[in-house]
Amino acid sequence: MASKEKVLTKADYRSAILRSYYLQNAQNYGNMQGTGMLNSIWPQLRKIYKGDEDKFKQVATSNLEFYNTNPQPYPFVSTLMLAMYDSGQSEDDVRAVKMALMGPLAGIGDALSQFALAPLFSTIFASLALQGVIYAPLMFIACLIGVTFGVRCLMGYLGWKVGTSIIDTLSDKMQALTDIASMIGLTVIAGLSVSFVKVNLALQYSTVVKGKEQVVAVQTILDKIMPFMLPMLLTYFVYWLITKKKWTIYKIILLLLVLGIGLSAIGLLKP
Amino acid sequence: MTFTIWQALLVGLWAAFCFAGQIWGIYTNRALFIAFGVGLILGDLKTAVIFGATAELAFMGFGVGPGGSTPPNPLGPGIVGTIMAISMDKLSPGAALTLSYPFAIIVPFVITFIFTINSSSMETAKKAIMDGKYRKYKWLSNTTLYGFMLFAFIFGFAATESTSALRAFIKIIPQWLMNGLTVAGGLLPAVGFALILSTMVKKEYIPAIILGYVCVAYLQMPVIGLAFVGAVLAFNNYFNGKKSSNDSNNQGGNDGGIEDGI
Numbered sequence: 199m200a201s202k203e204k205v206l207t208k209a210d211y212r213s214a215i216l217r218s219y220y221l222q223n224a225q226n227y228g229n230m231q232g233t234g235m236l237n238s239i240w241p242q243l244r245k246i247y248k249g250d251e252d253k254f255k256q257v258a259t260s261n262l263e264f265y266n267t268n269p270q271p272y273p274f275v276s277t278l279m280l281a282m283y284d285s286g287q288s289e290d291d292v293r294a295v296k297m298a299l300m301g302p303l304a305g306i307g308d309a310l311s312q313f314a315l316a317p318l319f320s321t322i323f324a325s326l327a328l329q330g331v332i333y334a335p336l337m338f339i340a341c342l343i344g345v346t347f348g349v350r351c352l353m354g355y356l357g358w359k360v361g362t363s364i365i366d367t368l369s370d371k372m373q374a375l376t377d378i379a380s381m382i383g384l385t386v387i388a389g390l391s392v393s394f395v396k397v398n399l400a401l402q403y404s405t406v407v408k409g410k411e412q413v414v415a416v417q418t419i420l421d422k423i424m425p426f427m428l429p430m431l432l433t434y435f436v437y438w439l440i441t442k443k444k445w446t447i448y449k450i451i452l453l454l455l456v457l458g459i460g461l462s463a464i465g466l467l468k469p
Numbered sequence: 470m471t472f473t474i475w476q477a478l479l480v481g482l483w484a485a486f487c488f489a490g491q492i493w494g495i496y497t498n499r500a501l502f503i504a505f506g507v508g509l510i511l512g513d514l515k516t517a518v519i520f521g522a523t524a525e526l527a528f529m530g531f532g533v534g535p536g537g538s539t540p541p542n543p544l545g546p547g548i549v550g551t552i553m554a555i556s557m558d559k560l561s562p563g564a565a566l567t568l569s570y571p572f573a574i575i576v577p578f579v580i581t582f583i584f585t586i587n588s589s590s591m592e593t594a595k596k597a598i599m600d601g602k603y604r605k606y607k608w609l610s611n612t613t614l615y616g617f618m619l620f621a622f623i624f625g626f627a628a629t630e631s632t633s634a635l636r637a638f639i640k641i642i643p644q645w646l647m648n649g650l651t652v653a654g655g656l657l658p659a660v661g662f663a664l665i666l667s668t669m670v671k672k673e674y675i676p677a678i679i680l681g682y683v684c685v686a687y688l689q690m691p692v693i694g695l696a697f698v699g700a701v702l703a704f705n706n707y708f709n710g711k712k713s714s715n716d717s718n719n720q721g722g723n724d725g726g727i728e729d730g731i
Contacts, residue, residue: 219493219494219495220610220611221494222492222493222494222613223492223610223611223612223613223614224587224590224594224609224610224611224612224613224614225492225584225587225613226583226584226585226587226588226590226612226613227584227585227587227588228587228588228589228590228591228592229590229591232590232591233590233591233594233609233610234610234611234613236594236606236610237606237607237610237611240607251601255598255599255601258598259594259595259598259599262591262594262595262598263591269493269494270494311494312668313665313668313669314669316496316499316529317529317665317669318696320499320501320525320526320529321526321529321692322692322693322696323501323522323525324501324521324522324523324525324526324529325522325526325692326692327501327518327519327521327522327525328519328522328523329691330515332514332515332518334501334518334522335501335502335504335505335518335521336505338499338501338502339495339496339497339499339502342495342496343495343496346494346495346496374707377703377706377707378700378703378704378707379703380669380674381674381677381699381702381703381706382677382696382699382700382702382703383669383699384666384669384670384674384677384678384681384699385677385678385680385681385684385695385696385698385699385702386681386692386695386696386699387529387662387665387666387669387681388666388677388678388679388680388681388682389681389682389684389685389690389692389695390526390662390681390685390692390695391658391659391662391666392682392685392686393685393686394526394658394662395655395656395658395659395662396563396652396655396656396658397655397656398652398655424686425686425687426682426685426686429659430682432656432659433659433662433663433666434663435659436659436660436662436663437663437666437667439663440663440664440667441667447540447541447660447664448541448574450660451541451570451574451657451660454653454656454657454659454660455567455570455653455657457653457656458567458649458650458652458653458654458655458656458657459646459649459650459652459653460649461652462645462648462649462651462652462653463645463646463649467652468648468652469561469563469648469651469652469655
């Protein structure tokens with residue numbers, strides 16, 4: 199089978215990694231990333247099937263089918279596919295590999311980029327910005343683009359270098375990485391959530407201490423018992439609504455809006 | 470404060486670039502980054518960055534969307550909220566955040582609309598390639614990107630151009646309601662945090678949550694310190710996890726040996 203002469207160079211694979219940014223350019227509800235997926239390997243396919251226009255059309259259109267994965271580890275798929283096409287392996291095999299990788303890579307990619315890296319950098323740089331570091335947004339974007347570009351290059355390299363057998367150990371390593379990033383992220387997020395969610399009781403009462411009348415704010419007493427108790431309870435309450443009650447975000451936003459305006463109007467909460 | 474047409478055009482272009490980042494996966498569509506550019510164009514970087522950070526934290530989990538739903542989009546506060554925060558001196562970041570929620574909620578409808586009208590993408594593209602019209606395919610393979618950029622440009626341009634209308638609208642809001650909006654702006658970040666927690670939390674991570682709370686509530690630790698403390702916990706877990714799995718492997722080996730001996 200692998201009798202075909204290889205035509206793709208390292209530069210072609212590098213270009214395929216960069217073209218992974220085109221993956222979602224045609225995102226739609228019909229074939230999701232399918233239309234853009236073909237575009238991400240277009241020039242390489244043109245090169246492989248140079249001189250056989252019909253074959254090119256057939257392979258190209260076969261890649262228009264439904265595809266949906268996370269764009270960060272996606273270069274693993276594209277370079278692996280190209281390596282297989284280029285060595286003359288059957289289209290069915292390539293398709294099998296492509297489809298087999300879709301789910302696991304989406305899982306790994308979402309866990310790492312959406313749920314671990316993005317929230318981690320987001321909390322760190324947003325809180326730096328609040329402390330007056332005016333260029334924090336630039337550092338934020340530089341870190342995120344830098345790290346995810348690194349992930350794309352590594353994935354593209356691995357896809358080119360090795361076959362499918364590696365995906366098991368790879369997902370183990372990615373799991374460890376995700377665990378570490380998630381744990382750091384959660385520590386930071388848990389810490390900041392209590393101090394950025396603001397719930398201030400406006401209630402106060404007068405009491406007579408040693409013959410003098412004093413005004414005591416209920417909030418001060420609560421803070422002594424347990425600092426940030428109300429923000430924590432509120433965050434847990436919303437968490438409970440999302441996970442147990444399956445409320446939609448829109449419903450929760452509406453509820454908090456009504457609560458905020460209502461409780462402030464009757465003088466229970468203050469800004 | 471009024472803005473020139475050039476500023477409106479620039480905000481439109483900035484919005485188009487940032488929103489395209491949602492497609493490219495480069496995170497430029499986060500509130501913090503959008504607000505930074507808007508502040509630079511409109512000449513009040515400090516207010517913009519403070520507001521952007523407030524919105525970023527509130528919208529942190531909103532890239533995710535549980536169960537395939539499209540969540541409110543940070544383009545709303547990033548553009549409209551920042552413009553409001555900059556052009557109105559007395560508006561608190563919390564109130565600006567609350568007021569920009571309706572705009573955050575419009576955006577996902579537009580996204581759904583663009584995805585839907587491109588649904589026949591596969592058939593059209595197939596036909597174009599079979600007919601040898603490769604240029605046409607190239608165009609088709611970027612339609613969603615063009616749609617996103619066009620929408621975001623109009624969104625940014627229109628928002629900047631209607632600053633005085635926005636200001637007039639906000640001026641008629643009575644003080645008690647303004648206070649309520651600020652209070653609501655303080656409550657709303659709970660949604661972002663709860664959303665991100667709901668996707669990340671596993672039983673094993675509970676120590677991290679308690680640790681984070683203690684560091685901030687009792688020790689008033691700054692955020693970088695918090696990240697280091699989290700790293701200590703994470704690496705400790707990682708290496709101990711490795712050790713214990715090695716131990717059980719060794720033990721398994723010994724057991725086998727003894728049995729063999731007997």
